[in-house]
Amino acid sequence: MPVEIGLWRLGARPEKLTVSSPDAESVLENALEQDLSIVDGGLMLIGRQVPTSYGKLIDMLAMTAAGDLVVIENKKARTAREVVAQVLDYASWVESLSYDEIASIYSQKNSGKKLEEAFDDAFGTSLPEQVNQSHEMIIVASELDPSTERIINYLSDNYGVPVNAVFFRFYRDEGRDYLARTWLIDPKDAERKVSQSKAKKGSEPWNGRDFYISLGEGETRNWEDCRKYGFVSGGQGKWYSQTLKLLFPGSRVFVNIPATGYVGVGIVKDSAVPVNEFKVVEGGNEVPILQMPMQAKNMAKNADDPVLSEYLVRVEWLKAVPKNEAHWEKGFFAIQHTACRLTSSFTIEKLSQHFGIDE
Structure with a gap:
């Protein structure tokens, strides 16, 4: 079951904030429409109250950076059977949507704006030629009853159904409202279960830990700096930096220099941050990376631009070798x-x- 969240206001004596209810069911949906990162930072809203071909309305339909669709449904006062059946029904309809149909839905819900333009604005890259190759379902709730939890866990654990629930609590303190979020199933665990289910159809499952890094060297990035100071990086465009957000503390990275080979493997220690926020320890003190001597002489390029800045992820190297010792074998994985x-x-x-x- 989801972890219960408690909030305390600190002062002379800690005071626990009481849970409050939003003024209306639409409050949460309005908040999500304004900022869908409240649920997931990697989503773009396609539309709200999207009509299906059989007269039902999907609360929210979103798209990932991979072009896959996400059905987001507010549980409201419905029973577990009703809400889970509803979201599965919506998914069966969403699965069949074509590129043109998705583009049409977006245009209708966004004053005629083109899906391709919106995708580029959101993710910094062009829309994939093939979209909707898979989909996810997210049930949004202010509380979850045991029946809903059991059904979702059963579908996810036993059949790899891509369904999850996100649990919100509303708090009010001195006239200000706060929103706290907890997932029923950790998104990383949910993705691993779906990946393992897909493996039965012929594709390899993801182990929930390992990531590939393509480290293209240039004026803002050099492998020797990464090796010396313990990081991987990407940037100078949202397309190059946004995927670094996939990395999480404890995950493992295998680093490949394009057209050269693999040069290192390490454990991620922190999430991605802009280059002007990244620090290293020098002489017992934390020093901004931009103040250190580096091979990449122009790493500070666009440092004040959150979209174009170089982003760094701290890594503890298990093994990191010079570029001239890079390793490559026929059949190794590599993409851009x-x-x-x-x-x-x-x-x-x-x-x-x-x-x-050691595995």
């Missing part, structure tokens, strides 16, 4: 994305052996 989930067991096993990493 700065970061992505690494599912190639062949690549993982071969690199673990090469770098002497």
Whole structure:
């Protein structure tokens, strides 16, 4: 079941804030429409109250950076059977939507704006040629009854159905409202279960831990700096930096220099931050990375621009070798994305052996 969240106002004596209810069911939906990152920072809103072909309305329909669709449904006062059946029904309709149909829905819900333009604005890259290759379902609730939890866990655990619930609590303190969020199933665990289910159809599952990094060197990025100061980076455009947000503390990264080979493997220690916020320890003190001597002489380029800035992720290297010792074998995984989930067991096993990493 989701972790219950408690909030306290600190002062002379801690005072616990009491849970309050929003003034109307639409309050939460309005908040999500204004900022969908409240649910997930990697989503773009397609539309609210999207009509299906059989006369029902989907509370919210969104899209991921991969072009996949996400059905978001507010539980409201419905029973577990009603809300889960409803979201599965919507998913069965969403699964069949074509590129043109999705573009039409977006245009109708956004004053004629083109889906392709909105996708570029949201993710900094062009819309994939193939969209809606998979989908997810998210049930939004201010509280979850045991029946809903059991059904969602059953579908996810046993069949890899991409359904999850996000649980919100409203707090009010001295005239200000606050919103706290908890997932029923950790999104990383949910994705791993879906990946394992898909593996039964012929694709390899993701182990929930390993990521691939493509470290393209240039004026703002150099592998020797990464190796020396413990980080990986990407930037100078949202398309190059946004995938770094996939990395989480405790995950493992395998770093490849394009057209060269794999040069390191390490454990992620912190989430991605702009270059002007990244610090390293020097002489027992924390020093901004931009004050350190580096091979990449122009890493500060666009440092004040949150879209174009270089973003860095702190990594503790398990093994990191100079570029001239890079390793490559036929069949290794490699794509242009700065970061992505690494599912190639062949690549993982071969690199673990090469770098002497104990699985």
